[in-house]
Amino acid sequence: MALTGNNNHRSVLDDNASLFQVAEEKSEKQKWSELTFSQRLQYFLDYYLIKCLIFIALIAAFGIIVWTMTKPQKECKLFFAIVHNAMIPEEKESLETLLTELFITDPKHEVIRVDDSFPNGYESDAKLSAFLSAQEIDLIVTNEKHFQSLAKSDCFVDLNEFMPEFSKKYASYLYQTEGYSEQATENDSDQNNISSKYMSPVKAYGINVTNCKAIKKSWFQEEDAILGIVQNCKQQENAAKTTKKLFLN
Secondary structure (H helix, E strand, C coil), X not given: CEEECCCCCEEEEECCCHHHCCCCCCCHHHHHHHCCHHHHHHHHHXXXXXXXXXXXXHHHHHXXXXXXXXXXXXXXXXXXXXXXXXXXXXXXXXXXXXXXXHHCCCCCCEEEEEEXXXXXXXXXXXXXXXXXXXXXXXXXXXXXXXXXXXXXXXXECCHHHXXXXXXXHCHHHEEEEECCCCCCCCCCCCHHHXXXXXXXXXXXXXXXXXXXXHHHCCCCCCCCEEEEEECCCCCHHHHHHHHHHHHHC
């Protein structure tokens, strides 16, 4: 059947002619099969490259996180913190070597840490507090003023009690300072009890290591360098051995 136009002219085309057929939608599979290799490559680059890169990056990041969490952790045989004083790199390396020879028998599974990344400042002190709360640090060397502050926070052991023979031998180097004391409460009516609570015990919480060979070249403070063994640390015995080694070396 021929079609009639607006001017009543009949079309020479039949209504079944391809011109009047609605174009069929091609499937993605059909479109892909009709593309050349270069067209397919360009199509991939335009539509899928960024998505693939993001996906790969996410998989890699997830893999790194899982590996970090599950890989075997080395046992820290000693954590030695130098606070408010940066060491000369060569001297720090020498101290690390000394401690490695003293404690490390299996380098694949054991490690020692000498950390002097605690400069004077609020952020550094916050970092130190976090390490102490986690019982990560075994030994601390710092200046007198900061040592006194840490001692009042119940940070260090009493060397006279913990290392009696060593303390007796090096009595002239012991550093006596006030320690932790409880604060009195409003309910304490006994005046004697209140006085005793406010009294801070003066004990040998530290020892002066300013002139020890492993420390003196890297100590730049006007105040002396005082070493203390951290209360309830993980490697107290190794901390004691290190303290002795510093005076023998």
